[in-house]
Amino acid sequence: MxxxxxxxxxxxxxxxxxxxxxxxxxxxxxxxxxxxxxxxxxxxxxxxxxxxxxxxxxxxxxxxxxxxxxxxxxxxxxxxxxxxxxxxxxxxxxxxxxxxxxxxxxxxxxxxxxxxxxxxxxxxxxxxxxxxxxxxxxxxxxxxxxxxxxxxxxxxxxxxxxxxxxxxxxxxxxxxxxxxxxxxxxxxxxxxTDSQPQQGILSAASRSDCLEEVGFINLGTSYSRETDDATGYIKMQGRKVYEYALTNVPAAMKDCLDKSGASIHELKMIFIHQANEKMDESILKAFYQLYGISEPPAAIMPMSIQWLGNSSVATIPTLLHLVRKGAIEGHSLSPGDLIMFASVGAGMNINAVCYRY
Missing domain, CATH: 3.40.47.10 (Thiolase/Chalcone synthase)
Structure with a gap:
């Protein structure tokens, strides 16, 4: 197989x-x-x-x-x-x-x-x-x-x-x-062909919300009126992004996990896009509440945002690499561990993947 x-x-x-x-x-x-x-x-x-x-x-x-x-x-x-x-x-x-x-x-x-x-x-x-x-x-x-x-x-x-x-x-x-x-x-x-049974990508889920959400993250002019108006800078409607993510990311994560056929109790680690520590913690808690679990397990979500900030598309693969190499204290992976990746960002776009390590 x-x-x-x-x-x-x-x-x-x-x-x-x-x-x-x-x-x-x-x-x-x-x-x-x-x-x-x-x-x-x-x-x-x-x-x-x-x-x-x-x-x-x-x-x-x-x-x-x-x-x-x-x-x-x-x-x-x-x-x-x-x-x-x-x-x-x-x-x-x-x-x-x-x-x-x-x-x-x-x-x-x-x-x-x-x-x-x-x-x-x-x-x-x-x-x-x-x-x-x-x-x-x-x-x-x-x-x-x-x-x-x-x-x-x-x-x-x-x-x-x-x-x-x-x-x-x-x-x-x-x-x-x-x-x-x-x-x-x-x-x-x-x-x-020499992998263990069920190892690898088990399931995925994606969604794009492009009506009123499309401009939550975009290019806009500087807040300084003395700056050239023709220059575009990355801009974010923080409150709207937070509310959108908290409403929709946990649902996409649940969709992905349910497709995999695995139990939420099997999850060893969840790699969420390193966008905002409070937002990621809220997403994680809301995800577990969808399964009737009031609090997520301790140390299930490794974090690097404290010292690396938000590097957009680079956050999850960088975090995965650091965990695999033992560079994130308190987190390690072993063959057979079930992990999940989840992200949200401009578009607005969301996705999730279940992966058997």
Whole structure:
């Protein structure tokens, strides 16, 4: 029996650390350009209490999204032990392409996936490289697509990457800018005939809500009236995103778990997109309440947002890599463990995957 399993992971974590106190001299404004009636240190303290973020990583000036993606990809290839020339497809999830420091024009031609293939030195023309734009759930959607392609007979080894340099498209006058970070994560999904029964991807669920929800996360002008109005920055309607996620993510997670045929009591670990600590905790609690369980098990949800921030598509693959390598204290995986991935982001899009490790 063959299953599609993750045989290798990799990540690139930038070395440039930006701590909360580094924003003490920032001037944060309301959407209408007026100043807050709180001191900056009070804004930062409240931000930490809500998001859990104490520091985040920004890409070094010489590295782009495609370069970080290549670093993470090479690590995943080395970890899996595969021959890179046997990769059938390279799927790269991102949202803004390659952004140079100080510029706000996304560079997406050629695709980031094509650039990754080039940087990896893969010669095989049958290795197809393309990008996925699906908001923060992009890497997980790429994993779902890879699983479907393998099942359809369109290849046996897929490289799935999530990469982003959000620090280069944030409005410094927007307090939400403190949420965003940079990084890259990758995995190798491989069709294996020697896998254990039920190992690999068991089920998936996805949804897109694109009516009034479509603009909850978008590009908008700076909150400073002295900034060029033609420049677009990442903007987020935080309260609406929170309410949307809390209502819909737990339902998608339940749909995914029910499709797998497994019991909620089997779940060993849940990897949720590292967007906001309070939001993730609320999503987890609401998910368990759908099964009549008032509180989720302790230590079922590993977190990295406290020191890595929200790097969008890179958060889940990076977190998975860190857990697999024993870098997240109190969390480890063993063969046979049932885990779940879940994400939410711009679109608005949601997805979930059940996976037997």
């Amino acid at each position: 063959s299953r599609n399993i993750i045989t290798g992971t990799g990540a690139y974590i930038p070395t440039h650390i930006r701590k909360n106190e580094d924003f003490n001299n920032s001037v944060f404004l309301n959407e209408d350009g007026t100043p807050f009636n709180k001191r900056t240190d009070q804004i930062i303290d409240n931000f930490k209490k809500i998001t859990g973020i104490e520091e985040r990583r920004y890409a070094e000036a010489e590295f782009s999204s495609s370069e970080m993606a290549a670093f993470a990809s090479q690590a995943a290839i080395d970890d899996s032990g595969i021959d890179k020339e046997r990769i059938s497809q390279i799927i790269v999830a991102h949202n803004y392409g390659d952004l140079k420091p100080g510029t706000f024009q996304p560079d997406t031609v050629p695709s980031i996936a094509s650039r990754v293939k080039h940087k990896l030195g893969i010669k095989n023309p049958e290795c197809v490289a393309y990008d996925v734009l699906f908001g923060c759930p992009g890497w997980l959607q790429g994993l779902i697509q890879a699983d479907c392609f393998i099942k359809a007979g369109a290849g046996t080894i897929f490289l799935v990457v999530g990469t982003e340099t959000l620090s280069r498209i944030i409005d410094p006058f927007d307090r939400d800018s403190m949420i965003f970070a940079d990084g890259a994560g990758a995995c190798i999904l491989e069709k294996r």
